[in-house]
Every structure is written in C-alpha cells, then in structure tokens.
Amino acid sequence: MAELSTILEQGPVRLEPLAEHHLEPLRAACAEDQEIWEIYPVSMLDENFDQAIEAFHDTSNWVRFAVIDTETGQVVGMTNYINPDPNTKVTEIGGTYIAPSVRGSGFNAVMKKLMIDHAFAHGFTRIEFRVDTRNKRSMAAVLKLGAQHEGTLRKNRITWTGYVRDTAVFGLLKEEWAR
Template structure:
C-alpha cells in the first residue's frame, strides 16, 4: 500500500497524499457544488465532511488531494480503495470541482492513478459509480473499463437512498493509456 501513496503529476494534475494541510482547502472545494452530493454516498459539501474524511482516513484507503497545476489550487480528492494482496485496487472517493470537471482533467487524473496502480503490481483496477450518475459512467467507459455488473441496493447513501452501484473493471493488458 505504501507504494501507491506517492506524488503523481502530469500537467495539469498533481496528486499528493492527503494531509491535515489539505483539509480546509478540500472543504472549500467541496462546497462549490452542493447539488452533486445528492448522488454521493457521503456529503462532503456540508455537515458530513468531517465524518467522511475521518472514515476515509481510518480505512485502508490511500487518499489524495487533487491539485490543478495551472492555478496551484486544490480542486478535489480521489483515492485508491481496498488494495488487495490479490492484485486488485479500486479507484474512487473522487470529487473534482466544477471548473475542472467534464474535460481532459479527469482523464489525466485517472490515467495517473491507473498507470501507478499497474506499475505497483496490480493487475486490475476497479471503478464504481452510482447507477444514476450517467456522466461518471460515461467517463469510466472512455477509459476502456468494462461494465462488469450492477450491485443492486448495495449501499445506503447519506440521504437514505438505496443505491445501485455499477461496477467497472480494467485489466492491465486492456489499458492503452
């Protein structure tokens, strides 16, 4: 897991292991889009921020602050989730501010994470999305990940919604950058 926790950079993205110094800038970035939290498992845009961050930091997640190198500002967070001894890691817990969403920034960020995971010896990367989040699922498919199925009502979100989770997988030999 330590090998996954490193600084990753390719303009315009820098991923830095999340530290206490990132918490308040991350809180500010998460407040920029209150509506998006309705389709997230937790609410980083409001009162749930501290609890969600505490949970992530106490788990086996490898958490990153996402920096936009063009402005040197913190614009979000992403994580490696549950890296296993069996060579599988999930990329998730991702939020990026509206000004960098929907363009090449997200792809550059995911490319850094995917390539680092494969370089660290993982043979499969998984990505998951709320089945209501069509934008995220389209972005995941553009990476070359295959839809492996949907877990029905497998997660209760902070709003009480029972979410269906679309699971995608990307094998090392399928990755074309």
C-alpha cells in the first residue's frame, strides 16, 4: 500500500497523504455542506468529526488523502483507496467528500483520474466504487468515468443515522480505462 500513498497533482487538484496538519482545514471543508452527511456512512460534522478521525486510525487498510484546490491552496475534501489488495490487484476508491466550492467544475473527474491512473500504474487491474443509492450525483459521476454498474447490495450497511442503505457497486477494469 505504501506505493499508493504519494502526492498526486494535476491542474487544480492536489492529493496529499492525509496528515495531522490537514485535519482542521478538512473539518472546515466538511462543515461547508451540512446536509450531505445524511447520506454518508459516517458524519464528519462537529463532534462527529473527531470520532470519525479517531476511527480512521483503526483502519490500516485505507490509503487516505487530503484533497487540495491548488488555485486557492485550501483543503477542500478527502478521498481514499480502500482495501487495496496486491494479491487480487483490486482496490476501491471511496470515502470521498469534496466541498461545494469545487463541485460541478470537473474537479472530481480530475481527482478520480489521478487516482485511477496511479492505481493502474502500480499493478492494480480493477477499481471498485460503492455508493449509497440515494447519492445520485456520485453514481452519475462514477458512470461518467466509464465504470460499469455491477449490481446493488440490498440493505447491506447501517449508516451513522441508523438508516439501512442499499449500496450500488461499480467496477472499472484496466482494459476499459481509455483516458
């Protein structure tokens, strides 16, 4: 997993391995959208932020990034490689949040391209995305990347609000990635 944890940058997007100095700016970025957290598995608002960060320390199988807007120098979100497995050559990209200020600008597409290119360059052959079916914007973004909807896991996860969600699973194979 160490080879995945590096600085990635293109245009307005810079991904840096998440470090202590990113946490307070990330807290502020997460607070910019109070409503979106209702459809996330965990909340990153208020006191929930500290709990979520503490829980992150218990998951060693994630490669975490702070997302930085190079035009402003501000932390505008986070994203992760989840459970990268060098044996099966599969990783998931998820746990992504970006602030409203960069949504709809192509920022997310650049960020995902950086991550996909990097994973494929390091021998991964399949990338998965798992999205709450209520999150229509994220599902549309994943489809735009060329990922295929492979099915929906029904009522497979309980979110921080107690909601039992359905999770859409998307897959992108290296040979399908033509960017």
